[in-house]
Amino acid sequence: MTQGHPQPLWIVRERVQAWLSLVLQCVSALRVWAFAVGLRPQHKAPRPVVSIGNVSFGGTGKTPTVIALATALKARGLRVCILSRGYRRKKSQPTERVDPNGEATRFGDEPLFIARATGVPVVVDARRARAAQWAQDALQPDIFLLDDGFSHLQLARDFDLVLLAANDMRFVARRRELRSALKRAHVLATLEPAIAAPPPGLVYIERTIADDARGLIAGKRVIAMAAIAHPERFEWLLSDAGATVVERVYFHDHHAFAPGALEAALAKCKGGAADLVAITEKDAVKLASVPAGVVVVKMTVALPGPLVDRIAALVPTAKG
Numbered sequence: 214m215t216q217g218h219p220q221p222l223w224i225v226r227e228r229v230q231a232w233l234s235l236v237l238q239c240v241s242a243l244r245v246w247a248f249a250v251g252l253r254p255q256h257k258a259p260r261p262v263v264s265i266g267n268v269s270f271g272g273t274g275k276t277p278t279v280i281a282l283a284t285a286l287k288a289r290g291l292r293v294c295i296l297s298r299g300y301r302r303k304k305s306q307p308t309e310r311v312d313p314n315g316e317a318t319r320f321g322d323e324p325l326f327i328a329r330a331t332g333v334p335v336v337v338d339a340r341r342a343r344a345a346q347w348a349q350d351a352l353q354p355d356i357f358l359l360d361d362g363f364s365h366l367q368l369a370r371d372f373d374l375v376l377l378a379a380n381d382m383r384f385v386a387r388r389r390e391l392r393s394a395l396k397r398a399h400v401l402a403t404l405e406p407a408i409a410a411p412p413p414g415l416v417y418i419e420r421t422i423a424d425d426a427r428g429l430i431a432g433k434r435v436i437a438m439a440a441i442a443h444p445e446r447f448e449w450l451l452s453d454a455g456a457t458v459v460e461r462v463y464f465h466d467h468h469a470f471a472p473g474a475l476e477a478a479l480a481k482c483k484g485g486a487a488d489l490v491a492i493t494e495k496d497a498v499k500l501a502s503v504p505a506g507v508v509v510v511k512m513t514v515a516l517p518g519p520l521v522d523r524i525a526a527l528v529p530t531a532k533g
Contacts, residue, residue: 234270234387241364241390245397248366255369256342259349261356261527262370266363268388268395271466272442273376274404274420274514276323276495279360281514282374283331285521286356291528294354296344296368297324298361299337300467308347311335317499322467326498327360342368355528363398364389371527374520376418377403382410400520416517422454423511430508431455433488436478440464440496451491451510459487469499479506 247253265282267273283293299309300321311320311328320328320337328335334352338344345357345368359368363375375398380386395401395412402416422430435456439447444463451458460481462474478490483506490507497509 234389235385237389239391242394245366245390245394253366256345256367257369258342258345258357260354261372262345262359262362262368263356263372263374263524263527264359264362264365264370265374265376266359266361266365267376267378267381268363268390268392269378269381270387270389270442272446273378274418275361275376276327277420277512277514278374278376278402278404278418278516279358280327280330281516282521282524283327283333283358285516286358286525287331287333289525291525292353292355293331293333293358294348294352294356295324295327295331295333295335295358295360296341296348296362297321297327297335297337298339298341298365299324302337302339304339306339308336308338308340308344310348310351311337322495322498323360326495329498330494340367341365355530356524363394372400372524373398374400374402374524377401377405377408377415379405379407380409382408382412400523402520404514416520418517419515420450421513421515422450423513426508426510427454430489430491430510433457434459434486435489435491435508436460436462436481436487438462438470438475438478438490438492438496440466440468440470440499441493442466447493447510450512456491470496475500475504475507479504482506 265275265279286293311324313328317325324335324337336344336348363373400416401412402418404418404420431454433456435458437448437451437458448458481487482489491510494509494511497503503509
């Protein structure tokens with residue numbers, strides 16, 4: 214960065230939030246203690262539960278990791294069921310299985326995206342212990358994957374896979390939990406190319422743009438449009454795939470695109486300011502249809518074989 218230029222707003226924002234989040238981290242530590250000593254009960258599911266979670270505020274690659282893991286376990290012949298809170302679902306709302314042909318406003322963008330991408334049952338409920346019991350009765354799965362479950366202690370888990378953000382190992386970082394909480398994890402992994410003070414045994418998971426999407430955007434001038442936690446990472450991946458980002462249109466995580474935003478971006482493409490509009494798969498599920506001129510950038514995640522082996526072995530009948 215050129216000396217004297219102001220830092221990007223997202224960097225300043227994250228540093229301020231890191232200090233403010235210390236209060237939340239301490240409160241979370243008390244909550245963990247309450248479960249550890251039995252003041253708050255845990256529900257034990259009848260089948261193994263694997264949590265894919267994090268300690269930061271979104272943006273660590275949980276969703277593509279859940280998809281990759283569910284796909285890998287399904288390929289081994291295991292009946293997988295994914296449990297998700299569902300964005301902004303209330304505890305009073307009933308347990309529901311996500312309809313892949315449904316709407317993101319009902320189930321949440323991430324559960325709908327996961328259901329479409331994997332073809333395995335995705336069950337949403339703010340009370341995931343209740344969801345596990347419902348799914349066990351209705352679906353008889355071999356294994357549960359708990360999406361974004363590291364801090365959801367009401368449901369006991371057999372394996373915690375925790376995905377780290379770049380600065381999670383710093384003493385002061387934008388986390389939901391204290392750094393010491395990472396000791397509860399069975400495996401620490403990251404989709405980041407580099408981690409500050411990486412812990413021993415950290416597993417690096419590769420995330421890239423799928424070849425078909427890469428071929429569509431390489432050498433193109435694109436308008437990047439996204440409503441995700443860290444849109445700058447989406448931009449980095451576009452650039453790495455050979456695209457030139459000429460404009461950025463970003464919204465808050467999970468939010469729908471502002472009315473007319475996509476149409477305005479496409480008008481700029483028609484006017485010659487850009488070649489196409491690039492959006493994420495997570496955002497695409499919120500659209501009734503994907504118009505011409507918009508490329509849905511598909512991501513691929515490569516999970517290490519030994520990690521999948523270790524998780525599959527939790528199921529007594531799992532075969533290597």
